[in-house]
Amino acid sequence: VKAALDEVLTLLENWPQRSSLRGAVTASTFWQEIDWFLNLLFVEASKVAFLDHILSDKRDTVSDRSFASVLADVGIASVAVYFWKRAVGILGGKLSHSAQDKSYTKLLVSLLPDLLKKLGASFDDATKQHKLSKCLRRSERAELMAAVDGFRNEFFTISKNRVVKPVELMLPDALLTGNDGEEMPTATDVTSYIRVLGEELTRASSCPELELGVAQNVATSLQVLHDRLAKIVDSAAVKAFWDASSGSQPSWRAPLARTAAVVGVAASVHQDMQSASSTPAVKGAVAALELLHKGTLDSLLQGGKKMILVALAKIQNPTPRNDGEGSQHIRQVEEVCRKAKEELFLMFHTSVILPQAKALCKFLVQAYIAHVCLLPNFDDAGRMLLADDATRLEMVMSSILMDVATAIAADIAMLQAFRRLAFEERLTLEKLREYMSSLPVHVVVLHVYSRLEVAKSPVQQLLGTSQPVLLEEVMAQCQENAWSGTRAVVQAAQSVSSTNEVEKSIVATLAAAVPAL
Numbered sequence: 261v262k263a264a265l266d267e268v269l270t271l272l273e274n275w276p277q278r279s280s281l282r283g284a285v286t287a288s289t290f291w292q293e294i295d296w297f298l299n300l301l302f303v304e305a306s307k308v309a310f311l312d313h314i315l316s317d318k319r320d321t322v323s324d325r326s327f328a329s330v331l332a333d334v335g336i337a338s339v340a341v342y343f344w345k346r347a348v349g350i351l352g353g354k355l356s357h358s359a360q361d362k363s364y365t366k367l368l369v370s371l372l373p374d375l376l377k378k379l380g381a382s383f384d385d386a387t388k389q390h391k392l393s394k395c396l397r398r399s400e401r402a403e404l405m406a407a408v409d410g411f412r413n414e415f416f417t418i419s420k421n422r423v424v425k426p427v428e429l430m431l432p433d434a435l436l437t438g439n440d441g442e443e444m445p446t447a448t449d450v451t452s453y454i455r456v457l458g459e460e461l462t463r464a465s466s467c468p469e470l471e472l473g474v475a476q477n478v479a480t481s482l483q484v485l486h487d488r489l490a491k492i493v494d495s496a497a498v499k500a501f502w503d504a505s506s507g508s509q510p511s512w513r514a515p516l517a518r519t520a521a522v523v524g525v526a527a528s529v530h531q532d533m534q535s536a537s538s539t540p541a542v543k544g545a546v547a548a549l550e551l552l553h554k555g556t557l558d559s560l561l562q563g564g565k566k567m568i569l570v571a572l573a574k575i576q577n578p579t580p581r582n583d584g585e586g587s588q589h590i591r592q593v594e595e596v597c598r599k600a601k602e603e604l605f606l607m608f609h610t611s612v613i614l615p616q617a618k619a620l621c622k623f624l625v626q627a628y629i630a631h632v633c634l635l636p637n638f639d640d641a642g643r644m645l646l647a648d649d650a651t652r653l654e655m656v657m658s659s660i661l662m663d664v665a666t667a668i669a670a671d672i673a674m675l676q677a678f679r680r681l682a683f684e685e686r687l688t689l690e691k692l693r694e695y696m697s698s699l700p701v702h703v704v705v706l707h708v709y710s711r712l713e714v715a716k717s718p719v720q721q722l723l724g725t726s727q728p729v730l731l732e733e734v735m736a737q738c739q740e741n742a743w744s745g746t747r748a749v750v751q752a753a754q755s756v757s758s759t760n761e762v763e764k765s766i767v768a769t770l771a772a773a774v775p776a777l
Contacts, residue, residue, distance in 0.1 A: 482545035502563035520607035
């Protein structure tokens with residue numbers, strides 16, 4: 261048996277069929293050589309498997325010992341497996357020896373995904389034969405794939421360099437330190453980078469043995485991108501943007517423009533890469549980029565939102581504007597929105613800033629309604645002033661989203677419904693339910709309660725909370741439509757006796773509407 265196997269293994273030892281292992285090798289030549297080796301390997305493996313089958317049943321007539329037991333005595337449990345290990349070892353050794361030639365290594369690394377695919381497919385096809393399937397299993401397949409292990413590290417090193425280098429070129433160290441002479445990446449740069457990542461993932465997509473390692477390299481590249489972009493974000497410039505004392509040539513403009521570019525890069529890469537790979541490492545890195553661009557935008561608008569809340573807080577004592585169009589505090593809100601639209605939003609691509617613009621409009625509506633619904637009963641002049649304010653806010657929101665006003669149609673409808681509610685003198689159950697279908701229930705309840713003469717205690721005293729906390733709760737629940745204080749307010753209205761028949765009717769209607777909903 262040993263003599264027979266040595267004869268076959270000698271044929272494999274003579275591979276490749278070239279006079280020198282250091283000779284120039286092309287891809288075509290290499291594939292011819294590997295085809296020759298694999299063909300011989302599986303042809304001879306099939307013969308050895310047949311021999312293995314014969315020996316497993318054969319016994320010596322004199323000693324009555326099985327041939328298999330004699331082989332076991334010298335450590336050969338299976339002739340086919342013994343042959344396989346020797347043959348695959350020859351392949352690995354030959355490839356490793358050939359790797360001394362740098363040009364050969366470079367060629368093999370470039371062909372590695374296809375080579376692994378070929379080795380796996382050849383094994384799978386060959387083991388469909390009954391003889392081979394019984395002796396060559398998953399462990400033998402892994403041994404064949406491991407024959408090229410010496411080239412995997414080099415492949416992954418080159419792969420990592422391919423995907424990380426573009427990040428270092430797009431975002432050099434000088435840019436991270438605030439050098440104004442360095443330019444942010446262009447849209448072409450970002451598109452090229454995304455294409456490189458896609459090509460790298462595609463290169464290994466047909467080869468499970470490489471796919472996970474390549475995905476890890478892509479995740480590393482995305483993480484490097486995230487870390488470098490995060491260093492460019494200038495939080496001081498974000499804060500200075502909302503400073504009313506900024507001059508015509510503010511110091512925040514250049515760093516804020518770079519911050520806007522960071523958001524654009526992170527958003528573009530996130531959008532194009534979020535479905536590129538299902539591996540947790542890539543998904544995690546892409547999610548980090550999403551947090552970066554959304555978090556940066558949120559912080560940009562946070563200063564404006566605070567200014568809006570400060571302006572609306574003055575609604576407790578509204579003062580008409582000189583031009584007769586709404587109150588003074590709405591002018592301040594309009595100024596914040598103008599600044600956001602004309603100076604901030606123009607720095608961003610529409611697809612990036614649109615969700616934030618919509619969020620700002622929603623915040624405007626929720627903040628305005630939350631403040632107004634807690635106000636005590638106003639006379640006709642006060643209600644007219646608040647109605648003008650609502651109209652002005654509607655115009656502000658439409659100007660922010662001029663091209664896509666339908667995006668905030670629901671918010672505008674809410675504002676219009678609240679304006680009608682402010683002028684409602686007699687609330688029937690049908691009308692109340694109609695308002696509660698277009699406005700948050702707790703907003704309707706709070707506004708109706710605040711307008712009652714019997715409501716001696718302000719809502720914040722009734723619920724034992726401060727005005728800022730109460731406002732925050734009312735705003736936060738505008739989308740949930742399930743504020744816990746609603747029932748307490750209705751019960752407080754019911755507990756106060758009133759001689760006003762109109763108010764009695766309103767309280768009864770309010771109590772009937774809430775549980776029904």
